[in-house]
Amino acid sequence: MRGALLEGGSVRLARDRIETELVRHLQRVDSMLLAIVVRQIGLAREIAVGIASFIAEQQAHRPFDRAALAALARRIEEKADKIAVDARNEIARFDADRLIERLVNCAEQTIDELEQAAFVASLLPSEIAPELLRPLADVCSAAVAGTEAAASGAAAVADVPEGLSVDSEDALAAVGRLIEAEHKADAAERAVAATIMGGEFDFKTALSVLELARAIERATDQLAGFGHLLRARVLADLST
């Protein structure tokens, strides 16, 4: 303000400049924090893709190192936990928007669910009936699509303060895809349950397949929650 006053500007002009600078600073902080959220979601996608690949290989009767998948998921979860802790520290340090912290939490829980799914996948029997693999592939596909929509949406949300309608439109479109992915995963998980209840499967197969589908479906629930938070953030940005 002192600089503006020394240049002969009014107090009001100086205050406007400070407010503009403050908004820019907060936007930069929020962009930095949203980049961390994107990083988390990127890791979630890695696990989802790993599980989808495993199911695809099962369908093709080809070998797959499922223990390596579970180990990869565990390593990613540990890495993601550290990223989440760092993100919360940054949010506290900058006193940033708490909605971003909720996005961090949602992403973290998504990864937890997917890690659980990868662990269950490693315990599946070596041969699974095709009528179970089909809906399992569908639930995996929904999870991959969900993580991609979440990353796209979070990246678009970071651009919304720039004031271009395409950014809010892209962010809201990603929210729509997240909800759609959750619906598809829900339907596929129910198809798994219905097939198991209506068929003659051994206990281990029934339990492990159902647990796998449920864990992935819970991950897409978390992603749908992530979508609701993105929408809230877009609407808040548009109203300012």
Add this chain to the structure above:
Amino acid sequence: MDILRIGDGSTARYAADVVGAKAANLARVASLGLPVPPAFVLPIELCAAIVSGDQRAKQELTDGLHKGVAFLEGITGKRFGDPRQPLLVSVRSGAARSMPGMLDTVLDVGCTLPAVHGLVRMTGHPRFAWDCRRRFLESYGTVVLGIDAAAFSQRLAHVVAAEGVSGEAALDSETVERLAGDFQNVIEDDDIVVSEDPMEQLETAAQSVYRSWMSERACTYRRLEHLEDLRGTAVAVQAMVFGNRGLTSGSGVAFSRDPSTGAAQPVIDVLFESQGEDVVSGGRTPETEQAIGRSLPAVAARLRETLTLLEREFADVQDVEFTIEDGKLWILQTRPAKRTPQAALRFAIDFVNEGLITPAQALARVGGLDVAKLNRRRLVDVPEPATQGTGASTGIAVGRAAFDSQSAQRLAGAGDPIILVRPDTSTADVAGFAVAAGILTAVGGRTAHAALVARQMGKPCIVGCMALRVDVASHSARIGESKINEGDWLSLDGEAGTIYLGRGHIVVERPDAALAQIERWRGTAH
């Protein structure tokens, strides 16, 4: 100065000595209705002027690049360096005659930090976006900024080891993001800042590709292949399509027939979740056509159809670079395949029998072949093979092991034949190829540029020998428990891909039936 536009629906054809063979062929492929990423080409006539530092030529280059980028933006709906819908381009060389791997290419140009953000927005795939960034930094850093490629590969090797994974393909998205930061540090350690202005990236990349005409390996290759009359290279700027986009994406090279043996079967190498350089650089060992057939059967079928179509269009065996992006096949390049003399003879006979060329055309193609090199050679008096790799160029070679080009040249001076043993299949070793009787590498595929060069030189070559561990620094290698020191005898069977320790003996057989056919054509012609 006019730029050539490819992908605008034009069916015009162009002369290779104006726009380069690569662009001329690509325009022809596009005119057939095959999927070619849009591109524009700066002509060969600019090359000498750019190399000499002519300011007017630099201005023409700048103007041409701006016109061309506007064309690509219009046709793709993307914008160069944009944080929402970014356009990335490759900057490729192309002389009037093919010089595989000898001139420079810069990939992923325009991959600024805002563009990385835009790629995440477009795809929801952060690993892919950061992979493009680190590839850009490596490609631009080595070609344009002159940073030693080893600095990047050492960082990569360090990260791979720290993460405890098998290779770069197994790195997770957070690590790839970090690796991109590491690569930026490699550049900044040399007190250089990479411009975040995409047009500046493009201008400097195009100038570097033009200047690569005068690189040592390019000059050596032209001398060896008697191509001194060529006037320079064109520069093609092409919209990137992404083989590293996901599980249903990949990059590969396909030959319409086997360029090593001459068999009438395509030879196809592919690496999923990769970009083209990964295959042709010879730094990774690719998968085969079966891998495409398993996961993308429609693409595998389309690729076979395309190979047949291109072979008929060009009336010759084709070497095709392709990318699969999200299950869609794109053709990036086609050119006549470099081939062994034996393959050349068989192609000529088969093409006449299939009605694709006349006997007169076949005679013109085989007229320059060295009859001595057409003889089939077999190894005798050898023990069981020590190991096996992929045969990339047929023939038998028996010689003393050398582990770099300098040693090969020194040992060759003593009069014994040399086997050049290298960790990867790189065109940087072309001087060593020239003096070697055979080439053996631990990593790389049949379609790597260096394997092409070996075939063209008629040198037996085995690539992707996984059991081979090469330690260039100590001038030695291991195959299992057996150590190979510089000067030790090795024997290679380039057709079977087998490697023998020790000095085998060679039996020579003439391809009498094929040579008799050639003589009958000659008799008819007179």
